[in-house]
Amino acid sequence: MLTTSEKKLISIFFITAILAALNFVGLERKNKIIRAEEKKEEMRKEVYKDNFGKLTLLAESALVYDVLNKKAIFGLRENKELPLASVTKIITAIVALEDMPRDTVVRISREALYEEGDSGLYADEKWNLDDLVKFMLVASSNDAAKAIAETYEKNSLGTDATLVRPEVVGFRTNVGHANKVKNGGEPNFVDLMNRKAGGLGLRHSSFLTPSGLDLNSQAGGLGSSRDMALLFSYALEKYPDIFEPTAYSEQIFQSLSGIKHTVQNTNKSANLFPQMIASKTGLTTLAGGNLAISFDFGIQNPIIVVVLGSSEHGRFKDALALSLATVNYLTDLAKIE
Numbered sequence: 211m212l213t214t215s216e217k218k219l220i221s222i223f224f225i226t227a228i229l230a231a232l233n234f235v236g237l238e239r240k241n242k243i244i245r246a247e248e249k250k251e252e253m254r255k256e257v258y259k260d261n262f263g264k265l266t267l268l269a270e271s272a273l274v275y276d277v278l279n280k281k282a283i284f285g286l287r288e289n290k291e292l293p294l295a296s297v298t299k300i301i302t303a304i305v306a307l308e309d310m311p312r313d314t315v316v317r318i319s320r321e322a323l324y325e326e327g328d329s330g331l332y333a334d335e336k337w338n339l340d341d342l343v344k345f346m347l348v349a350s351s352n353d354a355a356k357a358i359a360e361t362y363e364k365n366s367l368g369t370d371a372t373l374v375r376p377e378v379v380g381f382r383t384n385v386g387h388a389n390k391v392k393n394g395g396e397p398n399f400v401d402l403m404n405r406k407a408g409g410l411g412l413r414h415s416s417f418l419t420p421s422g423l424d425l426n427s428q429a430g431g432l433g434s435s436r437d438m439a440l441l442f443s444y445a446l447e448k449y450p451d452i453f454e455p456t457a458y459s460e461q462i463f464q465s466l467s468g469i470k471h472t473v474q475n476t477n478k479s480a481n482l483f484p485q486m487i488a489s490k491t492g493l494t495t496l497a498g499g500n501l502a503i504s505f506d507f508g509i510q511n512p513i514i515v516v517v518l519g520s521s522e523h524g525r526f527k528d529a530l531a532l533s534l535a536t537v538n539y540l541t542d543l544a545k546i547e
Contacts, residue, residue, distance in 0.1 A: 253546050261539040269528045270498075270519025274536050275439035277446075277504075278346070283536055291414045292518045295492030296350045296476075297438055297500045298403075298422030298431035300445055301415075303343045305402045306358050307449055314339040316361045318353065325352035326423055328497040329428070336466040344455050345463045350476040350491055355421035359396035365400055396420055410444060412437040424496045427486040435516040442502050442514050446488055452486035456480075469499065476500065479526040483533055487512055500524035505533060507540055 213283055235486045262284050274284040282288065337345070339358070346354035373387035403417045414507040415437045419430035433441075446453055455461045459480045463471045477489040492500030499520040507513050513536055517528045 232330070250546055254256075254543065257539060257542045257546065261535045261542065265531055265535060267517075267528045267531070268520045268524035269436040269517045271516075272518070272528065272532060273435040273439045273442065273514075273516050275436075275514040275516070275531055277443050277514060278510070282436070282439075283513070284532065285436070289414055289520075291432050291434055292420055292500075293424065293429035293494065293497035294431035294433045294438070294518070295424075295429075295494040295497035295500050296352075296422045297357055297490050297492035297502055298417060299350065299420070300438070300441055300490050300502065301403050301406060301417065301431075302355050302358065302420045302422075303339070303347060303449070303452060304340060304441075305399065305406055306343055306362070306446055307452065308406070309402055310358075310362055310365070312340055314361065314365070316342050316357050318357045319360055322353045322356040322360060324517055325356045325421060327352050329353055330390075330471050331357075332467075332469060334467075335406055335469055340452065341463055341465070343452055344461070344472060345471065347453065347456050347490060348461050348475050349473045352421040352423055355419075359420040362399045362402075363396050375418075387531040407433075407437075407441075409442060412441060415441075422492060422494070425493050427496075429496050430494075431520075435518050438452075438516045438518070439504055439514045440506060441489070442488070442516070443512075446504055446512065450487075456490060457486040457489045477503070477526075479530065482526075482528055482530055484537060493522055493525075494539045499523070501525040501529045503529055503533070507537060521530075 217441045246351055267286060268288065271288060271290045272284070272286040273282055273288040276283050316337045318331045318333055320333045323331060323333055329349040331351065331353045340355050342358060345351060346358070388424060399420055400417055403420070407415045407417070412433065413431035417431045417487070418425055418428060424429045424430050456475065458479065459475050461473050461475070463473060465471070476491040480486055480489060483503055483505050487504040487506055489501065489503040496517070499522045500518050502514065502516045504512050515529050515532045517525050520528050
């Protein structure tokens with residue numbers, strides 16, 4: 211007959227054996243989960259390689275950004291500082307909307323019309339700020355950017371915003387005017403642009419002009435594709451209505467002066483992108499071709515694609531290739547998960 215001590219030892223042995231068996235089962239289960247996750251990770255890498263590995267881009271820098279999950283999907287020298295050209299107008303729009311009353315009346319000065327390019331504005335024409343910002347983004351209007359910044363400067367000094375008062379509305383400037391006024395004359399507005407960039411944590415961005423036009427050999431705006439993706443994400447979250455017109459190939463605007471403007475989107479391939487939300491182009495000699503676009507992958511799942519340092523036509527091909535690769539990648543990834 212077993213003694214009490216022997217019974218205790220046997221009990222301890224069985225309990226230890228049971229615990230060891232349970233621990234083994236637990237470890238085996240944990241190892242299976244680890245092995246399954248490792249296999250998934252290998253499959254994710256293969257899916258990524260299949261969709262992005264063979265891409266050939268003209269762009270010097272690019273980033274694909276998942277807004278919902280706040281993470282990059284694809285990056286190519288995404289922190290490199292490059293000339294932005296008119297992609298600068300994204301932050302111009304943000305500053306205008308955040309530092310000027312939304313119902314501000316902007317009058318187009320003759321000096322503003324001396325800016326490079328002719329977007330169809332008229333001297334002394336009056337615009338509601340919101341509408342002019344939309345017009346600026348769709349047409350990539352340097353004149354509109356200049357006029358908005360001038361209005362801020364004049365209003366901040368407590369004076370009238372109009373710099374030139376022609377007898378009648380209807381004066382149009384010659385694009386090649388010999389006495390063209392250069393950008394860089396709105397220091398307070400440009401300072402707000404740089405302050406906003408700093409506040410948003412854009413570490414590789416700085417600005418000299420509201421339009422993004424280059425000043426001689428200096429870029430009017432510098433930034434990285436990562437910074438521009440974060441900036442665009444902020445803009446679309448805060449002001450989706452302002453950027454919505456940039457998703458379409460053509461828009462009609464009417465100024466407060468009653469003048470109608472039919473505007474072609476500078477993103478000439480807007481209709482080619484799947485589920486387009488917004489876009490902004492940029493093109494100068496220093497910058498080459500730039501493009502920032504956003505499209506919806508599914509419902510309420512915005513994806514941002516930024517391409518910097520491409521060519522005039524290559525920027526659209528690059529962005530479209532990245533967009534299609536992203537759609538395929540996320541579709542394939544969902545099958546794994």
